[in-house]
Structures are given as C-alpha cells and as structure tokens.
Amino acid sequence: MLIEKVKNVITIGWSLGGAAVLQCAAKVKSVRGVITIATQSYGATGAVQKLTKRRTALLLIHGTDDKVLSDFCSRQLFALARDNPNKKLQLYERDNHLIEKNADNMIHLITEWCKEVFNSLPQTAEE
Numbered sequence: 001m002l003i004e005k006v007k008n009v010i011t012i013g014w015s016l017g018g019a020a021v022l023q024c025a026a027k028v029k030s031v032r033g034v035i036t037i038a039t040q041s042y043g044a045t046g047a048v049q050k051l052t053k054r055r056t057a058l059l060l061i062h063g064t065d066d067k068v069l070s071d072f073c074s075r076q077l078f079a080l081a082r083d084n085p086n087k088k089l090q091l092y093e094r095d096n097h098l099i100e101k102n103a104d105n106m107i108h109l110i111t112e113w114c115k116e117v118f119n120s121l122p123q124t125a126e127e
Contacts, residue, residue: 008032008121010057010114015069015097016040022047022077025056033057033086033117035110038066038097041073048077052084057117059088061106063095088113 010033013021018039025031026047034056036044051058058081062074071091078089090109092102099106 006030008118010035010117012037012110014038019044019047022051026050029054031056032121033059033114035059035061035113036074036077037061037099037106038063038069039073039077040069041076044077045080048080052081052087055084055086057086057113057120058084059090059110059113061090061092061099061109063092063097063099063102065094066097068097086117 007030009028009031011021011025011031012035013019014037018036019042021034022036022039022044025034034051036059039060039062048058060074060078062071064071074089074091078087081087092099092106095101
C-alpha cells in the first residue's frame with residue numbers, strides 16, 4: 001500500500017475536518033504533525049490523547065469571535081494535550097471561523113510550523 005511507503009506527513013483540517021484529521025492521525029503512525037483550524041472538539045478528544053502519548057506535533061488555530069464553533073473547542077483540545085511538548089495554540093483575537101482578518105498571518109504561521117516539524121525529524125539515508 002502507498003500509505004506504508006509514506007514516512008512523514010502533516011495533516012490539516014478546518015472545522016469538522018479538524019476532528020477528522022485528528023482521528024486519522026491517531027491511526028496513522030507516519031503522521032508527524034496535525035494542524036486544525038477552527039475545529040470542533042466532539043470526536044477529537046480521544047485522538048488528541050493518543051497523539052499526546054506519541055508526542056505528535058499539534059498546531060491548533062482558532063478565531064476568538066468564531067460564531068460557528070467556539071474557540072473553547074481548540075482550547076479544550078490544547079488542555080487535553082498538556083503533556084505533549086510539541087503543541088501550540090494560536091488564537092486570533094476578534095477573528096471569525098474563516099480567520100479572515102489574519103489569513104496572511106495564519107498562512108505564514110502554518111508554513112513556518114511545518115518547516116519546524118520537518119526539520120526536527122531525524123535525518124535518514126535514502127533507501
């Protein structure tokens with residue numbers, strides 16, 4: 001299977017997709033990082049606990065004025081990952097579910113965070 005050949009993956013999901021990528025990452029060991037944007041916490045808590053045990057990098061992004069899903073969801077998942085040293089919570093003050101006011105900042109954050117995650121992986125010789 002192709003998934004067995006992939007060694008290092010970062011998943012990203014927005015809203016309901018955040019919970020979905022967390023669940024997927026908890027089942028696929030090649031996932032090294034997970035990014036969620038304005039995620040829900042329902043269906044994601046068990047996955048965050050598994051990812052915390054594996055120390056999978058987590059980046060949780062949310063706007064504090066999100067009227068679709070409260071930023072409490074991301075804050076709750078961040079608290080569940082308290083024992084994971086590879087976690088980051090980015091709250092954008094007065095931003096909404098689409099992170100419209102801070103879109104450029106968010107893209108920059110995601111880009112730099114992905115670089116950090118991949119650069120922190122051990123270097124291996126090509127097979």
